[in-house]
Amino acid sequence: MFYDLNIPWPTCTVTAAPPTKKAKKTNTQAAPTTIVPDLCGNPLDALSANDRQRLTELTYELSELGYATVAYNQTVYTKYDPSTHPNPFPLKSNVPFPKLDPRTRAQAGAPTSGASLTQLSRLTLVLDKDHAIKGGTGFVATNSIALQKYDLLAAQPQTEATFQHACTTLSELKPFSIDIISLDLAAAPRLPFYLKRSTVGAALANGAVFEIDYSAAVDPSCDQKNVSVLRRNIFSGARDILRVTNGKGVILSSGARNALGLRAPYDVMNLATLMGITPIAAKDTLSNTCKSLLVRARTRQTFRGAVSQPTLVRTPAPSDVRDATAMQGRKRRKQALF
Template structure:
């Protein structure tokens, strides 16, 4: 049985809303969600935000619909930048996050990302109003023409529970975005799992670099991905 994931659920200071998002995701059948924090390095030299520990946010995690285990809650940091130098996956200040992502604000940075990048399509904006829906679909179709549906994940970027949709509904949205039936289902399951496996590798590698302080890790530290 496939495990479904939503790797982009918006977090905010209203903890009750975050709890409702997590509970709704579990009821819809998602086994894993990632709470997304955003960070813009160039914005008045802001410090990297610290994620709220899951056990402080929600003492008892809700059970996933149709399963006998609780939902898994991860923390994700999205770095909004136009400067490749601001995205350093192995930086110590990022180690408290399970996932790293970058939102390029320029075409130059977008095309400068390495091979193996995973692209994310978020659908909540398409639910909020008709204008955003047109832009979301148009941008998604353009992306599909470029990447041919490979290395794509679908997420919500939901800010409130009503913006969440079930895994099969999300996969159907993927068809609207131009994904094939198989790619759309993978975009909420196996492709997300691959992202998590890559992220675990990054965190393990970070620990090794931190421990042995190898001088040969410079090039690896400069790798840039849309999803880490």
């Protein structure tokens, strides 16, 4: 099973309501209106026709390429607030494409056989300035109920202070802890801060993983010169991450905004080997590491981060018990003779 845990969810443009006469007199502005998702409707209904068509093509292309799980990513650039940043998919039963998801395809009237694509939700908070730490990120206990409705939580630090805060504080296992630390590798030839083994090790010990987005390296919308620069930046940053992680706790995601930015799983593995990842570890970046991450993410919704994975043991048939007892009796008799 292969995973792509970063498919950007289109943002909805919301027009603020015109100020009232009372607001004009008091020189105050009316609060901007927000789109509250319909709990009974499809999340695609809140998107424009172009975004809906583009996301449909992208999702079905993922299914045809052989991916089994996808996470739609909602990015927040300010302090998280559930009232101003509503969840586009608050109910797990309301997935964008119910005929593809194995959990809902039966209710949607689709055949249960054939390719399926489990659809998850993800929230990424961009930490672009150091004052975001003092002012708060919004990942607090008062917002834990809203945050637990997301299957995955991520942070994208852009300074050394926010990176250390994400690795040591936000990654600690609690109802609002982050699961993924994503770095914008394509923005510059080098990261704006030095990756310390102690800081990265703290995040890995807490169960968080580091994400590498490869879509900028294969984006067909850019000219060849820009693609070469972006690819060089991504490879340089990826090797810096591999230097401190030794290839462990790293996942590769597309971050694609259209179907042309996607690649088949084995093509992504080849790209990972060019970054310096071993072939076995390259496969784990799309499979085993992602699977373990989802298990860890589910612990946020349990008491004190506890989760159990019961092992099913087959009960032996009565005939098997009789045969085993008879064999033990024969062994005892042989031992008694010698």
